[in-house]
Amino acid sequence: MLITGAELPDGRIRDVRTDEGRIAEIAESLHSLPNEETVDADGLTLLPGAIDVHVHFRQPGHGHKETWATGSRSAAAGGVTTVVDQPNTSPPTVDGEAFDEKSEFAANSAVNFGLNGGVNDDWDPDSLLSRPVFALGEVFLVDSTGDMGIDEARFEGALAAAAEAEIPVTVHAEDADLFDESVREADAGGTGEDANADLWSQYRTATAEIEAVEAACEAARGAGVDIHVAHTSTPEAAEHADAAGMSTEVTPHHLLLSRDDLDELGTFGRMNPPIRSEARREELYERVADGTVDLIATDHAPHTREEKEAGLWDAPSGVPGVETMLPLLLQEVRDGGLTLERVRDLIAANPAERFSLDSKGRVAEGYDADLTLVDLDDSDPVQADALHTKCDWTPFEGREAVFPELTVVDGTVVYDGRAGDRFTAGLGENVRQP
Structure with missing residues (x-):
């Protein structure tokens, strides 16, 4: 394939x-070879494909929310060429058998993928870590979310097992002992879009995250392991992890949404950790812009509209985002909040470096041909009915975004928006497979 006239970052x-x-080659002018596919990129910008190290594609067990086919098409349409799926499926990915079962579903992926291994009471590190596991995670520091919860002793055991297997550890850091139970006891919260979802932010306090990140970093230093802190929602947590030499990610919803948006979102704005005050959001944005935060990842966690319309204390946490991450960040470039080079690093170069994907994350000779073409002069409003996830809603409805024109995985066009949203599925491979 020859891509002609593309503007690089x-x-x-x-x-x-x-x-x-x-x-294979990058030059000012290259001649087309016989029978070579040519893509005219005049007026378009060529970026390395995004690497989203935090998605929940729900299979096996919860295919009514998302499937590998729908989730990976959504990724491709959003310029994401590699995704990393989390282990809290059914069954959870905590042993070799469950890993193999999930791998069969992932064979339907349109983009490359990694599969994280999980840690719970039943995990079998011997069989699990004999498979091509991307990382352990998201490992819960304390029992804050149910069956994937973890206590301090098991957290330290997970660190030791990951160190021996030479794989990273991704941590969900919230201390449930610091949740404000008085909030939950005082108010029923309401349902759906009419819910007072700000109560969720009051309940799962910022302090619960900040102190959990401190504890996780201290344990990691004691074990001689570098951890990666998932979905950091506070500037204080990002700063502490950075000072400790650990890496962090921020989601688009923590970057761009605040408690000011919850009146409109209701339970559709419930996620873990919750979104924070506008002041904290602005400070977190500054940490993303100045390099304190290492990368952006979506925590793409789709649920059906019916599920999200439940009561505040019963609705599942999580929002979709794999298709809107890069488009929203490119709009931030258009608006002057971030540079294009910073976005490139946040979504491609830095995740590739942090997770040892040595041939990915750059537009350079010898690197994997994982690429996306965008028109920075063309933005459109985010519309749920135009997205490709199985989930039929988005917390970013109506926001302007720059959607890709074309996405290429390993040199093959997997999404062509200029040809009526044409997809090529089933080409994705496990990036940890020998």
């Missing part, structure tokens, strides 16, 4: 040739 106009899944 550094402002240079270049032709890019791919061959056998890699970027």
Whole structure:
């Protein structure tokens, strides 16, 4: 494939040739070879495909929310070329048998993938870690979310097992002992879009996250392991992890939404950790812009509309986001909040480096041909009925975004928005597979 006239993030106009899944040549002008597919990228910007290290594609067990086919198409349409799926499916990915079962579902993926292993009372590290596991995570520091919860002793055991297996550990850091139970006892909260979802933010306090991150970093240092802190929602937690030498991610919903949005969102704005005050959101945005935060990941966690319309204390936590991450960040570039180079690093170069994906994350000769083409002069409002996830809603309805024109995985076009949303599925591979 030859991509002609593409603008790279550094402002240079270049032709890019791919061959056998890699970027073979980059030059000012390349001639088309016989029978070579040519993509005219005049006026478009070529970016490395995004690497989303935190998604929940729900299979096995919860295919009514999302499937690997729908989730990966949504990823491809959003310029994401690699996803990392979390272990809290049914059965949870805590042993070799469950890993193999999930791998069969992932074979339907349109994009490359990694599969995280989980840690609970029944986990079998010997069989699990004999498989090509991407990382352990998201490992819960304390028992705050149910059957994937973990106590301090098991957390330390997970760190030791990951260190021996030489794989990363991703941590969900909230201390349930610091949740404000008086909030839950005082108010029923309401239902659906009419719920007072700000109570969820009051209940799962910022302090619960900040102190849990401190404890996780201390345990990791004691074990001689570097951890990755998932979905950091407070600037204080991001700063502490950075000072401790640990990496952090921030989700688009924590970056762009605040408690000011909850009157409109209701239970559709309930997630863990919850969104914070506008002041904290602004400070967190600054940490993303200045490099304190390492990467952006979505925590794509789809639920049906019917499920989210339950009462505040019963509705499931989580929002979809794999298709809107890069488009929303590119709109931030248009609006002057972030530079294009910073977005490139947040969604591609940094996750590739942090998780040892040595051939991904850059538009450079010899790297994997995981690419996306965007028109930075063309933005459209986010509309749930135009997205490709099985989930039929989005917390970003109506926000302006820059959606990709074309997405390429290993040199093959997997999404072509210029040809009526054409997809190529089943080409994704496990990025940890030898």
